[in-house]
Amino acid sequence: MPRPLRADIDLEALCHNYRLARDLAPDSQSLAVLKADAYGHGLVPCARALEGLAPAFAVACLEEAEALREGGITAPIVLLEGVFSAEELAKVDAQGLWMAVHSDWQVEALLRHRLEKPVPTWIKVDSGMHRLGFSPERAISVWARLSAAPTQACDLHLMSHFATADHADTEYFQRQMSALRALAEKLGAPTCLANSPATLARPESHGAWNRPGVMLYGSDPLEASNTASRRLSPVMTLRSELIAVRDLDEGEPVGYGGRWRAPRPSRIGVVACGYGDGYDRHACDGTPVLVEGRRTALVGKVSMDMLTVDLTDLPEAEIGSEVVLWGCAANGEVLSVDEVARYCDTISYTLLTGVLPRVPRRYHGG
Structure with a gap:
């Protein structure tokens, strides 16, 4: 008899949560974020369950995108951190991937690389998170350079990440949002701004694309739950x-x-x-x-x-x-995994992504 521990993955709940994200932003398209092995739930099985619903997927790196392609996933895939070396652009081109650019060297590599077809490119803006991205002022020149190179980059978008969209206090979120709104209006640019908490609670951030992540897996990312987040189902x-x-x-x-x-x-x-x-x-x-x-x-x-x-x-x-x-x-x-996480002085993300490979995943529905 095998050891009784297992992780049961409810793919119907996953689809329910994606539909909730989509329905909260009917004028946006919603990426399904599958990084970190779909937050510990299984990259390819989750992608297969969502492929008929989600128009595109998002991952952190090329290796995750390659695993999806090897698993038969043909939908567009966005590399949220872009490439880590210029050599990876050959695979981006061959596999029809989309990519973010957040650093000057990525822009230079993209402009130099000989491509079979232009790469849909999302320009990462540092609006206040202070991790990756160009300042709003610098993003204007990057936008101009990539716009002038239509054989290298196409379908340009602005993307950014909110530091406090999950907080009840909206002051810092509003500062970021104001800077991004002004930049997008100046460039006439479509945006991808809303993460899970912003998808659930900040409709003013909904853009051409949103990118729900942990909410797809049934975790409530909000500091104070709202009507929408209480509709999430654990996966x-x-x-x-x-x-x-x-x-x-x-x-x-x-x-x-x-x-x-x-x-x-x-x-x-x-x-x-x-x-x-x-x-x-x-x-x-x-x-x-x-x-x-x-x-x-x-x-x-x-x-x-x-x-x-x-x-x-x-x-x-x-x-x-x-x-x-x-x-x-x-x-x-x-x-709720969120409740358990509070007793561990951590967040649900670490619990879900921390379930190790020796725990068998069993998939249901979907």
């Missing part, structure tokens, strides 16, 4: 079983370092899941877990292959009982 359920049950006297410790001690005579369950599978070792005592669809809590430090939960108030739980670390239990109860 991944990290599911295991109890493999042992122990009875402890009051005061007995559990796990490495004895961090948790039983406050009363307690019943403890051992779950086949640990940090060697990608479950966060920083999860604190009290981190929620579902056992047979009922909420209980993690107790004691997470081990490499196991973690322990409090079963004292769940007398029906036994060896073989279903355990959901996040996602949907068999009885329909849902434990």
